[in-house]
Amino acid sequence: MTINPELTISFSPMHRLQWEEAQQKDVILYPEGMVELNQSSAEILKHCDGSRTLDQIVTALEEKFSTSGLKNDISSFLEDALKNGWIEQP
Amino acid sequence: MAGSNNPKTITPPRWLLAELTYKCPLQCPYCSNPLDYTKHSNELSTEDWKRVLSQARKMGAVQLGFSGGEPLTRQDLPELCAHARQLGYYSNLITSGYGLTEEKIIQLKAAGLDHIQVSIQASTQELNDHLAGTESYQTKKEVAHLVKKHGYPMVLCVVIHRENIHQMPEILAMAEELGADYLELANTQYYGWAHENRDLLLPTKEQFEEAEAIAQAYKKKVEGKMKIYYVIPDFYEDRPKACMNGWGTTFLTIAPDGVALPCHSARDLPGLDCPNVTDFSIEQIWNESKAFNFFRGNDWMKEPCHSCDEKEKDMGGCRCQAYMLTGDMYSTDPVCSKSPDRHVVKEALDSARKSALSDDEQPLIFRNSKNSKKYS
Ligand code: SF4
Numbered sequence: 001m002t003i004n005p006e007l008t009i010s011f012s013p014m015h016r017l018q019w020e021e022a023q024q025k026d027v028i029l030y031p032e033g034m035v036e037l038n039q040s041s042a043e044i045l046k047h048c049d050g051s052r053t054l055d056q057i058v059t060a061l062e063e064k065f066s067t068s069g070l071k072n073d074i075s076s077f078l079e080d081a082l083k084n085g086w087i088e089q090p
Numbered sequence: 091m092a093g094s095n096n097p098k099t100i101t102p103p104r105w106l107l108a109e110l111t112y113k114c115p116l117q118c119p120y121c122s123n124p125l126d127y128t129k130h131s132n133e134l135s136t137e138d139w140k141r142v143l144s145q146a147r148k149m150g151a152v153q154l155g156f157s158g159g160e161p162l163t164r165q166d167l168p169e170l171c172a173h174a175r176q177l178g179y180y181s182n183l184i185t186s187g188y189g190l191t192e193e194k195i196i197q198l199k200a201a202g203l204d205h206i207q208v209s210i211q212a213s214t215q216e217l218n219d220h221l222a223g224t225e226s227y228q229t230k231k232e233v234a235h236l237v238k239k240h241g242y243p244m245v246l247c248v249v250i251h252r253e254n255i256h257q258m259p260e261i262l263a264m265a266e267e268l269g270a271d272y273l274e275l276a277n278t279q280y281y282g283w284a285h286e287n288r289d290l291l292l293p294t295k296e297q298f299e300e301a302e303a304i305a306q307a308y309k310k311k312v313e314g315k316m317k318i319y320y321v322i323p324d325f326y327e328d329r330p331k332a333c334m335n336g337w338g339t340t341f342l343t344i345a346p347d348g349v350a351l352p353c354h355s356a357r358d359l360p361g362l363d364c365p366n367v368t369d370f371s372i373e374q375i376w377n378e379s380k381a382f383n384f385f386r387g388n389d390w391m392k393e394p395c396h397s398c399d400e401k402e403k404d405m406g407g408c409r410c411q412a413y414m415l416t417g418d419m420y421s422t423d424p425v426c427s428k429s430p431d432r433h434v435v436k437e438a439l440d441s442a443r444k445s446a447l448s449d450d451e452q453p454l455i456f457r458n459s460k461n462s463k464k465y466s
């Protein structure tokens with residue numbers, strides 16, 4: 001399973017991404033389980049809204065944080081996210 | 091606690107298990123409900139449950155399991171699901187599937203239920219219905235389809251023991267065919283009714299190893315499609331499980347009558363005085379009650395655990411298992427090879443093996459009110 005650069009990426013409807021006040025963290029919730037996210041992972045996943053491709057996500061994040069060279073980190077994180085079923089492509 | 095130089099850090103609960111009722115149309119002989127469940131037939135009101143949900147959520151609980159008994163027998167389930175969603179819980183319905191109509195599935199989804207776990211007893215109708223003590227196989231399969239149809243993640247749960255362990259290949263194929271997202275193969279834990287039926291349920295080592303190899307191979311085959319959780323039977327291990335992730339660290343169970351339990355068998359432990367949510371708030375119960383502080387940290391440990399370098403890993407194992415098998419709730423879980431009581435586990439295995447090889451097996455004791463009253 002690898003990410004198709006032509007297609008948009010969305011967060012999986014079988015999971016829930018949510019801010020947890022008690023933990024001061026974003027978490028992914030799924031049947032009987034939870035993954036705590038660090039800030040950058042959460043930020044990437046929030047951009048997986050079904051309207052952007054991989055490159056568009058990279059551009060949006062680089063703009064947001066006024067930086068460049070994020071592509072490798074973002075795509076390797078998203079490859080893992082895809083394997084874990086957190087994100088999907090049409 | 092003035093003067094204490096070793097304060098225990100208390101982490102907030104993450105998991106709330108709401109056992110809504112002990113009522114159940116099924117009669118599984120491995121049920122983990124207490125043997126004398128008919129004695130505890132009082133049930134919390136809807137308002138009580140809502141308050142419990144709110145208080146636990148405020149402390150940081152986020153995963154919520156509605157279980158029982160059969161939680162569908164509670165008419166207020168949709169109302170509780172809606173309340174849970176509003177609070178931000180991820181809610182899991184843990185059901186036998188019996189009595190779950192399509193209408194109800196839609197209603198619960200609209201209320202905000204996140205996930206449904208359906209349990210099936212076996213891969214054939216005959217064995218399923220025998221183990222459940224109720225004709226239910228067809229309904230369960232239909233329910234599994236409907237759960238998928240309405241967009242829930244579906245977890246299929248099969249409790250494994252000597253009566254069905256030979257069906258492992260068929261169970262795996264059935265789960266794949268039903269489109270389960272997760273398959274939980276839960277080797278029986280010998281508490282409650284399973285403890286009473288242990289000679290008849292405990293598989294032999296050969297059976298267990300063969301079944302595990304089949305399940306592990308299948309895991310690879312369905313990678314990316316279906317996740318398989320394999321819960322090991324600790325009797326064949328030489329270290330105990332880190333029970334409940336540590337006493338009073340993560341899990342909070344509320345029994346149907348409102349008794350708060352650090353683990354679902356804790357009711358049987360002597361002298362814990364488990365508090366009731368109708369008398370105390372969740373915060374008081376979690377932070378201050380005697381029961382929840384009883385086995386926190388490791389000051390309570392005896393040897394060999396106390397000086398063992400693995401104690402942070404397994405916290406000395408399960409308190410309920412230690413009590414049930416050795417009569418002393420402070421002792422090392424006898425599953426551990428370092429335990430001076432390890433022989434009781436060996437005796438249990440030998441006794442089950444003898445029963446497996448003999449021709450005249452005793453009948454299973456089914457979980458029902460008639461049998462429960464004998465234990466009251
Ligand atoms: S294990 Fe069986 S009898 Fe016990 S609550 Fe679940 S479905 Fe009912």
Ligand code: SF4
Binds near residue numbers: 396405406
């Ligand atoms: S002796 Fe106690 S702490 Fe050490 S491994 Fe065994 S159960 Fe765990």
